[in-house]
Amino acid sequence: MFEYCKCGQRFDLDFRLVDYKKQISIDNVPIVICPKCEHEEILPWVQQDLSLLLQSLPLENKSYGLDYTDFNELAYIIYKVFTSSEVDTKDAFKLEVQTVCAARINTLLDLYRCASDVHDQSWMAEIEARLLQLTQKVLSGENEIRFSWA
């Protein structure tokens, strides 16, 4: 399980500023950090998504910054719960993330129906991409929603 460090300690969640080629600064990238040995890692699904995002960004002559949570639905939700929630255990935190994700998925599905009704293909594609960012990690079954960091 990715929730645990090699040393056996359970990871804490945090957010970092990541620099790319000294040109692009990406803020609020979700990471895990071990409170015992201080080992830290970018979450595997973030690594993949982030490298795709970086490939799509232009390298300009001057440096610029952006916020990762503007580009990834799940990162946005995790960040929002992380900075505003009052829950004090990791399990309660995960449960809250699941609940917010489920609500967001429902909202996106409603939007998708609207987009489909007006036959707006590019809007539909955009909503699909956002749904995918959520449903890759959040699987909703009949009455169950599972969520994992990894």
Ligand SMILES: [Zn+2]
């Ligand atoms: Zn450790």
